[in-house]
Amino acid sequence: MLDDDNVSDLYLTQSVPYVDGPPEPLDFYRQWIAPNKPCVIRNALDHWPALSRWTPAYLREKVGSKVISVAVTPNGYADAVKGDRFVMPEERRMSFSSVLDVIQGKVKRRGVFYVQKQCSNLLEELPELTDDVEAHVAWMSTALGKFPDAVNFWLGEANAITSLHKDPYENLYCVISGQKDFILLPPTDRPFIPYGLYQPAVYRQKDDGDFEVVDRSEGEKVPWIPVDPLAPDLERYPAYGRARPLRCSVKAGEMLYLPSLWFHHVRQSHGCIAVNFWYDMDFDIKYNYFTLLDDIAAVTSQH
Template structure:
């Protein structure tokens, strides 16, 4: 291993200057002032040239004309699948896969999952004394769990994405929940096509060039469990050798950022957008995103595996220089 002849203080200053250059050059040279919007599906060439090749999001207003936009609602699901068993994520605070404190320790906590009839799930959304209920399994559940809904979708609309990514989606997911459900800030190694069917979704987006400004920590993994009194406890998770399972996650809440602890976050480039029924969002791989929603929101998303090209290699280098990803 090489030992570089530079003192640590000088190296820290060099890194700080380099991260500032990354932020400033990104802002000046290629990141848009606002997320681009259009009102018709782009051609594959336009989509590749203007968005995918540049890793820039795109909002297509009212771009989705599928029958589901008009048909899907609580009443429709009661009429067509009231007794259908569905897998539901349960949390006390709406944060499935997020940070929560338990007995003075912060954990990365996953939701408890229960199977219940669709009608019971819909009733639970109306009763705010219940734990927060959310259908969000993210495992290609639209195909595997809700095949009866596929008749209301015409996936030929996604041909512009399929042609550019040169593949079919790795997963197609169905999401439904109320306004209490929140997706904590994170990033995914997928090219994401996101469609709001009912209600609205509010996104906070931060580009991958702001890795140095978005803090992360390592947390022990845990899961919510309902106790005998009906309250939800946090249960730490261990591996087969009884060692804590540790996961790295974004440690700042963009709704209430602690800038005293994380002053660099103020320098991050942030975009806020709202998606309404029929709106489509192209969310490029590795973009940080935080999501809130309206009551009885229904959404779909389609994940395409990202290309692990030179851009990804540079991203991993910057991530490592920040002390993350290890």
């Protein structure tokens, strides 16, 4: 949890603090993990071969023929609210070279393409690249006393946007090339963040190239955040005006420590490549505190 002093320090700068170099595990746990504070860590990936190797030419040679999962949407918003629907992307299976062809503009296809499958897709779909990074971040694994649950690979177009949400993971987000732009809100802002329940649906591209929204009949309605932090509708969601977002840009060679339960919205430069490590959070007093906030916010929204 953030105490009042930590919250004030972050809000005064409206940005995320920097740490220079890989930290000592105990120090990192005490200063950042335990108080649930984000930071950007510089010079902690310098030894990764991926920083110099992962050019389009290298990736084509190394994994160009591999077939991977790709999210395709008409507007770049995957897993996001559209009207009264929670719409998920169309999932396609494509060769890695075909994805690069789209991102590099060598072929024209309608839609926005994003390699974003989050079930440890680096290990499952692209194991040939694992020697260029690390199987886990040693100081983070030591600090948490566990190994990551998933290691994910990200590659996409500039229009691919991750809508505002939270995850139950301690997240180390490592940028290999390009830049990721984050908007972050702490768990303590939960009372100001609106939620709704939405019919699940998926995008599907028709034969004429247009996309349609197709309802999924199975499953319950999905709780999701309808507000767009880039252009919040404060007339419809006035409470969001009391939220205190932080912003940070994570550049190549930097990693963001994104604490569990922090809300985040993500944009990127065109062709940005990143790898992130998800460590399962501890369901301790921090989780109980957030659950209490969540319950209070749910009751308040009904009145």
